[in-house]
Amino acid sequence: MDEDLILELKGITKIFPGVRALNGVQFRLRRGEVHALMGENGAGKSTFIKVITGVFPPEEGHIFLDGEEVRFKSTRDSLERGIAAVYQHPTTYPDLSVTENIFMGHQIKKGPVMNWKAMHAKAAELLGRLNANFDPKVEMGTLSVAQQQMVEIAKALSTNARIIILDEPTAALTANESKELYRIVKQLRDEGVSIIFISHRMEDMYELADRVTVFRDAQYIGTYDVDGITTADLVKAMVGREIKDMYPKPDVEIGEEVLRIENLSRVGFFKDVNLDVRKGEIVGLTGLVGAGRTEVVEAVCGITKPSAGKVYLNGEELHIKKPVDAMKAGIVLLPEDRQKEGLILSWGLGRNVTLPIQDELSKAGFNDEKRERLLSRDHLEAVDTKAVTIFDPASSLSGGNQQKVVVAKSLAQSGTKVIIMDEPTKGVDVGAKAEIYAIMGELAQKGYAIIMISSEMPEILGMSDRIFVMCGGRVTGCLSRAEADQEKILHLAMKETAKGGENAEEEVAG
Amino acid sequence: MAGKSGRSIAYTPERSILKRILSWEGALVIIFIGVLVMGRIMSASFTPENVLREMPKYLSEILIALPMGFILIMGEIDISVGSIVCLSATVATFAGNAGIPFPVVILICLATGLACGALNGFILTRWPELPPMIVTLGTQIIFRGIAEVSLGAGGSASYVNSKDLDILGARLGPFPVAFFAVIIAAVIYIVVLSKTTFGRKLYAIGSNRTAANYAGIKVGKVRFIVYTLAGLMSAICALFILTTTYGANTTTGQNYEMDVIAMCVFGGIATTGGKGNLFGALIAGFTIVCLRIALGLNNINTQLILVIIGLLLIVSVLISSLTQSDFFKKRQLKKAAEKSAKKEAEALNKPLE
Numbered sequence: 001m002d003e004d005l006i007l008e009l010k011g012i013t014k015i016f017p018g019v020r021a022l023n024g025v026q027f028r029l030r031r032g033e034v035h036a037l038m039g040e041n042g043a044g045k046s047t048f049i050k051v052i053t054g055v056f057p058p059e060e061g062h063i064f065l066d067g068e069e070v071r072f073k074s075t076r077d078s079l080e081r082g083i084a085a086v087y088q089h090p091t092t093y094p095d096l097s098v099t100e101n102i103f104m105g106h107q108i109k110k111g112p113v114m115n116w117k118a119m120h121a122k123a124a125e126l127l128g129r130l131n132a133n134f135d136p137k138v139e140m141g142t143l144s145v146a147q148q149q150m151v152e153i154a155k156a157l158s159t160n161a162r163i164i165i166l167d168e169p170t171a172a173l174t175a176n177e178s179k180e181l182y183r184i185v186k187q188l189r190d191e192g193v194s195i196i197f198i199s200h201r202m203e204d205m206y207e208l209a210d211r212v213t214v215f216r217d218a219q220y221i222g223t224y225d226v227d228g229i230t231t232a233d234l235v236k237a238m239v240g241r242e243i244k245d246m247y248p249k250p251d252v253e254i255g256e257e258v259l260r261i262e263n264l265s266r267v268g269f270f271k272d273v274n275l276d277v278r279k280g281e282i283v284g285l286t287g288l289v290g291a292g293r294t295e296v297v298e299a300v301c302g303i304t305k306p307s308a309g310k311v312y313l314n315g316e317e318l319h320i321k322k323p324v325d326a327m328k329a330g331i332v333l334l335p336e337d338r339q340k341e342g343l344i345l346s347w348g349l350g351r352n353v354t355l356p357i358q359d360e361l362s363k364a365g366f367n368d369e370k371r372e373r374l375l376s377r378d379h380l381e382a383v384d385t386k387a388v389t390i391f392d393p394a395s396s397l398s399g400g401n402q403q404k405v406v407v408a409k410s411l412a413q414s415g416t417k418v419i420i421m422d423e424p425t426k427g428v429d430v431g432a433k434a435e436i437y438a439i440m441g442e443l444a445q446k447g448y449a450i451i452m453i454s455s456e457m458p459e460i461l462g463m464s465d466r467i468f469v470m471c472g473g474r475v476t477g478c479l480s481r482a483e484a485d486q487e488k489i490l491h492l493a494m495k496e497t498a499k500g501g502e503n504a505e506e507e508v509a510g
Numbered sequence: 511m512a513g514k515s516g517r518s519i520a521y522t523p524e525r526s527i528l529k530r531i532l533s534w535e536g537a538l539v540i541i542f543i544g545v546l547v548m549g550r551i552m553s554a555s556f557t558p559e560n561v562l563r564e565m566p567k568y569l570s571e572i573l574i575a576l577p578m579g580f581i582l583i584m585g586e587i588d589i590s591v592g593s594i595v596c597l598s599a600t601v602a603t604f605a606g607n608a609g610i611p612f613p614v615v616i617l618i619c620l621a622t623g624l625a626c627g628a629l630n631g632f633i634l635t636r637w638p639e640l641p642p643m644i645v646t647l648g649t650q651i652i653f654r655g656i657a658e659v660s661l662g663a664g665g666s667a668s669y670v671n672s673k674d675l676d677i678l679g680a681r682l683g684p685f686p687v688a689f690f691a692v693i694i695a696a697v698i699y700i701v702v703l704s705k706t707t708f709g710r711k712l713y714a715i716g717s718n719r720t721a722a723n724y725a726g727i728k729v730g731k732v733r734f735i736v737y738t739l740a741g742l743m744s745a746i747c748a749l750f751i752l753t754t755t756y757g758a759n760t761t762t763g764q765n766y767e768m769d770v771i772a773m774c775v776f777g778g779i780a781t782t783g784g785k786g787n788l789f790g791a792l793i794a795g796f797t798i799v800c801l802r803i804a805l806g807l808n809n810i811n812t813q814l815i816l817v818i819i820g821l822l823l824i825v826s827v828l829i830s831s832l833t834q835s836d837f838f839k840k841r842q843l844k845k846a847a848e849k850s851a852k853k854e855a856e857a858l859n860k861p862l863e
Contacts, residue, residue, distance in 0.1 A: 303724065324726035335724055344718045346784060350521065355714060356725040362707045377521040389520040409725075 005067070006031040006194050007052070007083075007163055012061035014047055021047040022058070025220040027213055029163065034185060034195045036209035036226070039238055040457060043215040045198050049165055052196075053085050054078040076105075084156030085165040092148055094141030099123040101140050102155045126154040130184050146177035153184065164188065165196045170204050182207050200288050202231055202494065214238055235487050247462025248434075250441045254465065255279030257315070258449040259331065259418045261300060264309030269295040270473040273309070277418065277449040282440060284464030285453045287493045292473040293453045294336055297420045301326040301333040313417070327356060330417035332410040334403075334424060336453070342406040343394045350376035350390030353409045360414075379408035383439055400425075400432020407439055419443060420451045425459060437463055457486050471495050534778040534830070538793040545797050549804030556807055559684060564803045566679065566688045570750035571766055572795035573692060575773040576699040577740040579791045581642075582774050583703070585716040585783020586634075588737060590646040591770060593653035594626040594744035595763030599751055600657040603667045603758045612674040620745045626653055627741015631734035638730065650767070658760045666759030669752055679753030688750045695743070700788045712736070716783025772819050773798060776826050798822075 007029040014022040022044045029035050039045050050056045052063070054072025063070050065081055072078045075085075092101050099116070102123050108115045123136035132150040140148060149169060156164050166185070170178045185195055185208055197209060205212055205226065212229070214221040214237045221237050260276040270292035277283040285293050299306040302320040311318045313329055320326045326333070335341035343352050353376035354361060361368050361375070376390050383404040387397060394405060403424060410419055424440070425433045440463060444450055454460050460467055467479045469492035477492040549556040574591050581588050602619035606612065626649070633645050661667055669675060680687055703709035711732050714722040723729050744763075751762065771781075777794035779786030802815050 322726075322728070323724055324728060327726040333724065340718070341720050341724050344714060344721050344784075346717050347713075349519075351710070355710075355722075355727075358707045358710055365706045365708065367705060367707055367710060373521045373523075377519050380519050381517070384517060385519065386517065387519050391523065 003028065004031045005029065006065070008064040009052070010062045012048070012051055012058045014051055014056055014058045020218050022051065023218045024061070025215060028223065029194050029196060031194055032189060032192050033210045034189050034197055034208050036197045036199065036205045036212040037215065038199070038205065038212055038234070039215035040455070044218040045215055046167065048215065049085060049167055049198065052078065052165065053083060079159050082160060082162035083165070084159055084161035085167060086149065086152040086156060086169060087167045092140050092151065094139070096140055098134070098136040098138055098140055098151050101151055102126065102136070102158050106159060122158065123154065126157050129157070130154060146173050146180070149181070161193065163194045163196065167198045168200065170199060170201060178204070200494065232487065235490055247459065248438050248441050249463055250445050252280040252444045254281045255447065258313065260312040262310045262312070264296065264299060264306050264311065266295060266299050266304065266306045273475050275468055275475065277451050279447050279449055280444050281465045282444050282450045282452060282463050284460040284467040285451055285470065286455065286460045286467060286489060287470035289455060291470040291493065293470050294422055297333060297422060297451065297453065301331060301420065327413060328415070330415040332413060332416050332419050334406050334410060334419065334421045336422035336426065338399070338402050338406055343402060345395035346393055348391040349380055349385065349387055349394055349405050352394050352405055353379055353412050356409065357412055375412060376408070379412045380405065382411070383408050384435065398432065400436065403436055404439070416448065418449045418451065420453070422453045423455065424452060425456065457489065460489065461486065469493050535787070535790045535793065538777065538790055538797065542793050542797045542800070545800050545804065549800060552804060553808045556804055560807060561800065561803050562684050562686060562689070564806060565799065566686045566750060567754050568799045568802050569688045569692055570747040571769050572773065572792065572799070573695055573743050573747045574740065574766060575770045575791050575795050576695055576788060577736060577743045578770045579699070579774050579779050579786070579788045580703065580712055580736045581740060582771070582779045582781055583712045583716045583783060583786060584733065584736065585719070586642040587771070587781065588630060588642065588646045588740050589767040590626070590630060590650040590653060591740055591744045592763040592766035593650045593657070594623050594741050595748045595751065595766055596758065596760070597626060597653045597657040598622045598745040598748035599758035599762050600660055600667065602748065602752060603669050604660065606674060607667070607670045615674070616749060619749055620742060623741045623745020623748065624738060625741070627738040627744070630741065631737035634737060635730040635734045657758070661758065661760060666757060668757035672756045675753045675756065678749055691746065691750065696788065696792045700792070703788050708732070713784055772823055776822050778826070778830065780830070
């Protein structure tokens with residue numbers, strides 16, 4: 001072997017019901033290197049990490065640790081072999097002390113009794129090694145996210161980890177905290193720990209990584225030396241394909257403005273958001289996960305309360321306080337989490353479709369079951385739902401068909417003018433995706449105004465008339481269909497983080 | 511927008527008599543008949559007349575089981591109903607003894623229960639994040655506390671103009687008035703739950719509160735109404751209890767919440783919400799009432815009923831968990847899959863013919 005590999009994965013395939021989350025991917029980690037793993041949302045990075053740590057045993061493929069093949073059945077197995085993961089949102093016990101969090105699962109004992117003295121001492125030593133100067137006896141919940149991450153890293157070190165996986169560690173950190181993290185990562189590398197680093201931020205990668213591996217659509221694209229690749233090449237590797245034609249976007253004459261959002265803000269989530277959508281138009285709203293897209297539409301639909309700003313429908317200001325107000329105005333949200341927010345899984349499809357309109361259909365408070373059945377059947381057939389009867393429980397359908405039921409539900413509401421789809425093809429396989437795009441196109445033709453939130457670049461480019469990009473709770477730009485391309489969108493989606501860093505530095509300097 | 515594949519979806523419900531009999535409600539009817547037969551065998555005095563005569567002592571709890579069913583179907587719980595019974599009975603007794611005309615006494619009693627229920631509803635909808643179990647535990651203690659303080663040192667008060675109560679304790683033919691009250695209330699509650707949009711909303715809230723909220727259901731309003739109803743029904747129950755106890759004391763209505771929840775769960779309502787119906791709860795209620803009467807007529811310590819109800823509860827929960835087990839589910843899924851495959855095949859063949 002010409003490379004000093006500590007970890008090698010070959011031909012890893014992981015299948016979830018209906019989805020190939022990883023398709024024959026490979027990965028080679030050298031001893032003592034920082035290796036970045038990049039790709040779009042849904043490219044399979046997180047699944048890959050879970051394969052390495054033993055959360056999801058792969059269907060196919062081989063994992064070699066120090067040149068020896070291993071099979072991890074649980075995270076315990078991988079921890080014992082020196083692999084530890086630190087996740088984006090620290091999975092800690094907020095009510096327990098830092099020491100207890102660090103030694104959770106591998107406490108130091110004196111006979112049957114906890115040896116707190118030894119644990120506190122070891123915890124203090126580990127934190128000291130990370131230059132983190134807080135008392136290991138304090139409660140975890142009182143710490144900042146950055147400090148909690150330190151604790152997670154200390155926890156990884158306490159298990160004598162030789163490979164540490166950091167999953168989007170800087171996503172929730174300020175610029176200065178990120179710098180501190182960089183320092184620690186470099187220190188660990190110099191101590192001989194190998195690090196796998198997942199991040200959306202280019203700056204993280206350039207600052208830290210020696211090499212970068214790119215995944216796209218559950219597939220391995222390539223591994224590159226960071227010094228030898230330009231940002232443009234890397235972005236192309238990440239987003240890659242040209243499949244604009246796959247999206248049946250019809251030419252629709254775009255009418256007058258239907259919905260306008262002005263300076264909408266919700267403290268801590270998004271600020272001064274301006275957005276508008278016209279009759280027959282599909283507006284794409286994109287950005288990285290956590291940019292505040294879902295929060296904006298939830299505020300528009302009365303699920304949460306915005307702290308400032310106005311919403312206009314056909315030029316008239318709306319005062320939406322509850323979800324029912326939005327529905328009455330004709331704004332329907334197809335939520336991101338269909339199973340939790342969009343459907344009652346134990347119910348039949350028909351009842352799901354008529355749930356929001358059962359009051360309108362009822363006679364003196366009594367359900368008009370016959371009318372409900374007919375109407376729900378019509379709407380379910382119109383979107384071509386694959387179901388035998390309208391009494392099939394929603395839980396029995398695939399993700400794509402569940403999404404069709406949610407669409408049918410929104411169309412059953414007669415006053416619907418604006419349809420907001422939050423990640424409409426999330427967890428939907430390719431075939432059903434195309435059907436959902438076709439339905440979207442038809443809805444636009446019928447004159448509905450559509451807002452589509454999506455993290456998937458191709459569907460944003462393929463379906464949108466205009467594209468709003470959000471980053472860090474703000475709209476960073478609006479691109480027309482003609483001018484939009486992947487690189488421009490990615491640039492806008494990452495704008496705030498880069499800028500945020502500069503601003504923070506200025507603030508510190510000033 | 512027509513379906514591109516031309517696939518059609520069936521929309522007529524299947525009505526199977528066999529399924530109805532094999533349901534939990536069917537089983538309950540059989541258990542109920544079993545209890546009647548057993549009572550008759552155990553004691554010659556277990557006659558229809560005697561059963562109906564003894565009934566009012568126990569029957570009125572079923573009145574509370576009805577709104578409790580609503581609450582459980584929403585996935586919530588109200589353990590303050592027994593205390594509302596106590597407080598309403600106490601207030602009614604004092605009102606009656608103060609010389610207030612009986613119809614007004616009834617109104618005062620109902621208003622007390624309504625106010626108690628509305629208080630529960632107000633707290634739970636004003637602060638929806640609070641757990642109903644704890645809030646109603648709090649009001650349980652408060653309501654009974656108020657009643658105990660007003661009852662004073664003796665801990666009891668008798669209804670002086672007891673003749674007033676005889677109207678409610680009377681019989682129409684062989685049937686006590688309470689029996690009619692239960693049947694009428696049960697019919698109303700069953701119809702509301704199974705036929706109206708309000709009933710459907712209860713199931714929606716109990717099955718998936720978030721989705722119900724997203725679908726525009728006013729979850730807070732529905733919850734407020736239901737808790738208020740529980741208070742009102744507790745007060746009606748209190749009125750019928752007065753006809754057998756002729757007064758209130760500190761133990762009036764004690765443990766009613768548990769009896770009533772037991773009736774509902776035994777009747778097939780899941781405490782996790784979204785499942786069950788009141789027909790089952792009604793039969794379960796009558797089964798428990800008749801069991802009590804049978805034990806009473808045999809001079810068996812009526813506290814034995816607690817042991818029996820406890821066993822019934824565990825058995826009924828066990829049965830429902832067994833039918834929900836993987837083994838059964840897999841079989842059902844397999845059957846459903848076969849059925850749909852067959853239908854799809856039929857649909858494919860049709861155009862060819």
